[in-house]
Amino acid sequence: MSDFLNISGLHARIDADGAPKEILRGVDLVIPPGEVHAIMGPNGSGKSTLSYVLAGREDYEVTSGAVSFKGQDLLAMEPEERAAAGVFLAFQAPIELPGVNNANFLRTAVNAVRRARGDAELDAVGFLKTVRAATKKLSMSDEMLKRNVNVGFSGGEKKRNEVLQMTMLQPSLAILDETDSGLDVDALRIVADGVNALRSPTFSALVITHHQRLLDYLNPDRVHVMARGRIVHSGGAELAKEIDVQGYASFLAEAA
Amino acid sequence: MNAIAPVGRSLAPFEARLDGIEDPIRHAAVGELRRVGLPGPRVEAWRYTHLRPLAGHEFREAAASFDADPVGRALDESLPRDGLLASTPRLVLVNGRFAPELSSPANGVALPEGVTFERFSASPEFDALATPEREPLVALNTALATDGVRLSVAEGVAAERIVLVSVACAGDEAVSFHPRHSVSLGAGASLELIELAVSSGSGAGAATYFHNPVLTCDVREGAKLTHVKVQKEAAGATHLATVYANIAARGAYDSFTLGLGSDLARHEVHARLSGAKAAVHVNGAQLLGEKQVGDITSVITHAAPDCISRQTIRNVLTDHARGVFQGKVHVHQIAQKTDGYQMNQALLLSPHAEIDAKPELEIYADDVKCSHGATVGALDDEQLFYLRSRGVPEAQARRILVEAFLLEVLDLHEDEAGRALLDTALGAALSLRIGREQVPGQAAGEVSE
Ligand SMILES: Nc1ncnc2c1ncn2[C@@H]1O[C@H](COP(=O)(O)OP(=O)(O)OP(=O)(O)O)[C@@H](O)[C@H]1O
Numbered sequence: 001m002s003d004f005l006n007i008s009g010l011h012a013r014i015d016a017d018g019a020p021k022e023i024l025r026g027v028d029l030v031i032p033p034g035e036v037h038a039i040m041g042p043n044g045s046g047k048s049t050l051s052y053v054l055a056g057r058e059d060y061e062v063t064s065g066a067v068s069f070k071g072q073d074l075l076a077m078e079p080e081e082r083a084a085a086g087v088f089l090a091f092q093a094p095i096e097l098p099g100v101n102n103a104n105f106l107r108t109a110v111n112a113v114r115r116a117r118g119d120a121e122l123d124a125v126g127f128l129k130t131v132r133a134a135t136k137k138l139s140m141s142d143e144m145l146k147r148n149v150n151v152g153f154s155g156g157e158k159k160r161n162e163v164l165q166m167t168m169l170q171p172s173l174a175i176l177d178e179t180d181s182g183l184d185v186d187a188l189r190i191v192a193d194g195v196n197a198l199r200s201p202t203f204s205a206l207v208i209t210h211h212q213r214l215l216d217y218l219n220p221d222r223v224h225v226m227a228r229g230r231i232v233h234s235g236g237a238e239l240a241k242e243i244d245v246q247g248y249a250s251f252l253a254e255a256a
Numbered sequence: 257m258n259a260i261a262p263v264g265r266s267l268a269p270f271e272a273r274l275d276g277i278e279d280p281i282r283h284a285a286v287g288e289l290r291r292v293g294l295p296g297p298r299v300e301a302w303r304y305t306h307l308r309p310l311a312g313h314e315f316r317e318a319a320a321s322f323d324a325d326p327v328g329r330a331l332d333e334s335l336p337r338d339g340l341l342a343s344t345p346r347l348v349l350v351n352g353r354f355a356p357e358l359s360s361p362a363n364g365v366a367l368p369e370g371v372t373f374e375r376f377s378a379s380p381e382f383d384a385l386a387t388p389e390r391e392p393l394v395a396l397n398t399a400l401a402t403d404g405v406r407l408s409v410a411e412g413v414a415a416e417r418i419v420l421v422s423v424a425c426a427g428d429e430a431v432s433f434h435p436r437h438s439v440s441l442g443a444g445a446s447l448e449l450i451e452l453a454v455s456s457g458s459g460a461g462a463a464t465y466f467h468n469p470v471l472t473c474d475v476r477e478g479a480k481l482t483h484v485k486v487q488k489e490a491a492g493a494t495h496l497a498t499v500y501a502n503i504a505a506r507g508a509y510d511s512f513t514l515g516l517g518s519d520l521a522r523h524e525v526h527a528r529l530s531g532a533k534a535a536v537h538v539n540g541a542q543l544l545g546e547k548q549v550g551d552i553t554s555v556i557t558h559a560a561p562d563c564i565s566r567q568t569i570r571n572v573l574t575d576h577a578r579g580v581f582q583g584k585v586h587v588h589q590i591a592q593k594t595d596g597y598q599m600n601q602a603l604l605l606s607p608h609a610e611i612d613a614k615p616e617l618e619i620y621a622d623d624v625k626c627s628h629g630a631t632v633g634a635l636d637d638e639q640l641f642y643l644r645s646r647g648v649p650e651a652q653a654r655r656i657l658v659e660a661f662l663l664e665v666l667d668l669h670e671d672e673a674g675r676a677l678l679d680t681a682l683g684a685a686l687s688l689r690i691g692r693e694q695v696p697g698q699a700a701g702e703v704s705e
């Protein structure tokens with residue numbers, strides 16, 4: 001068994017207006033260090049829920065199963081501890097923070113994580129230098145740093161802002177939840193470059209997507225199909241191409 | 257004497273000082289007070305804010321002498337030593353009495369040219385803008401006012417800014433003071449009045465005192481008065497302030513009040529737009545905890561056409577704190593093309609915190625644009641999670657969100673000096689009520705070009 005990310009028998013439910021609704025029904029997934037895995041699957045199959053549970057969102061109640069990350073019990077950690085440990089989630093729908101300046105937000109986050117990891121905090125000058133280099137690489141305008149976090153950002157700008165945060169926070173596990181949706185071709189390339197820049201033997205990514213295109217740039221080690229709260233099928237990069245042509249029908253039949 | 261017992265609360269806390277007042281205006285005010293009493297919960301305007309804390313005390317007149325050290329410390333702690341505020345002329349009152357030795361020009365800063373200053377005590381005259389016959393707390397002030405500041409800015413003079421500080425220095429005995437201030441701006445003049453109310457921590461524990469200021473603002477044609485107020489008096493204090501503003505054609509009264517202190521506080525504004533194209537802003541914020549009660553009440557009268565009124569209020573309430581917002585907008589028939597906006601928002605951070613809001617629109621003109629709204633909520637879980645997922649610890653994430661909520665309304669105040677005072681006071685209150693910043697010197701706005 002790998003000791004990087006190991007999800008076994010994960011069940012999670014949510015309280016939907018008083019009635020518990022089971023969303024994850026036994027997810028098994030292993031991601032070794034240094035690999036990029038993709039999850040595809042029909043709408044509502046539980047992909048975002050899995051990403052939230054990994055990041056520590058409290059609305060979802062884990063009823064059974066376990067997740068270990070670098071040998072630690074991930075589910076026992078607070079969201080901020082998970083971030084410090086290296087987990088980063090790029091949200092499918094990034095949250096707006098009115099009144100919170102984007103640059104301040106980034107610096108607060110970067111320094112919180114650095115502090116927790118025992119690294120020296122960045123002062124204003126050091127931060128600006130780092131963030132400027134990052135925005136340049138992502139072809140983002142510095143103007144976005146002066147605005148409030150995600151407020152009034154276009155869909156594509158929000159996604160780029162997620163990639164900027166990922167770049168700045170230097171995670172060892174990046175979970176990208178449909179970061180490619182709604183992006184133009186150039187932006188897609190930027191997202192892929194953002195992930196590829198982090199690639200190393202100690203970095204892994206879990207990429208949730210509906211499209212083949214991003215995977216062309218990322219060349220994933222494994223592709224998993226999620227349906228009805230489970231991983232129902234896994235394969236190599238060629239699986240994504242198959243799905244692009246055939247859809248999910250055959251896997252759903254398999255899962256039923 | 258009084259044949260009928262007053263319907264309101266007893267005047268007992270002040271009774272000893274009300275007897276034997278001879279000045280006709282003050283005498284009339286006492287008569288009015290005796291008739292109605294202090295407002296009780298059955299008076300509509302005081303339904304949500306109860307004056308119970310005043311009962312059971314006998315408020316004496318504060319002594320004229322005071323301990324200079326704690327007062328000096330309170331001033332040093334509240335006013336930034338550097339920046340624009342340090343070089344701004346200041347007028348200081350201690351326990352409601354003007355203290356020339358702490359004020360300009362004695363502190364080395366001259367009052368701006370074109371500004372006349374006089375103590376109220378030098379010639380006690382009551383401005384006709386105030387209506388003691390309608391507001392019992394103004395009647396009480398009229399009866400007991402001993403001092404205050406009177407400022408007038410000559411026609412066309414841009415007077416920049418003046419700081420008006422009230423330091424309370426109460427000891428073991430319950431005292432009250434009732435300063436009477438007035439500001440008048442000649443046509444085309446401008447001034448920013450930066451008002452600060454603080455307590456000096458002299459005695460042990462919370463001293464009981466009552467601060468009851470009245471301020472009248474006469475804003476002539478095309479003049480602009482900016483008024484920033486920070487109230488951060490200590491526990492044990494009751495702060496009940498009334499402001500009257502009369503705004504002539506094209507004039508503006510642009511105000512912001514930040515309520516942080518006192519056990520019980522009310523900031524009540526009566527603004528009258530009396531000439532065409534006049535504007536009034538009654539913006540504010542409150543951050544309260546423990547069992548504090550903070551009330552922002554406004555009565556805005558559109559008595560002329562083409563006027564603008566704006567009210568944006570934000571409340572953050574923790575523990576058992578209670579916020580009150582009452583906003584009445586009265587649009588006279590003549591006041592066509594009125595543009596009125598009122599919004600009261602509250603963030604409740606504890607299940608025991610409470611906000612009471614009462615908007616009232618009374619509109620007699622047919623061509624007006626008046627909107628009002630209110631929101632009440634807790635911190636947004638998604639926003640909290642977003643911050644935490646980026647590694648920000650929960651306590652710090654909460655502070656960031658609360659601060660952002662309040663900064664959005666502080667941003668309505670543009671002047672740098674007043675803003676510096678607001679930011680300093682708010683930062684301290686956030687640390688007290690919400691939690692310290694994790695990293696010193698990481699306040700918002702620090703990352704810049
Ligand atoms: N807070 C919630 N309350 C009620 N139901 C929820 C909640 N969150 C998720 N669900 C339900 O759980 C199921 C899985 O949702 P999830 O967002 O994980 O799907 P997904 O695979 O990410 O879909 P998509 O491809 O559309 O993004 C859906 O049926 C969804 O409606």
Ligand SMILES: [Mg+2]
Nearest residue numbers: 047048049092
């Ligand atoms: Mg999803």
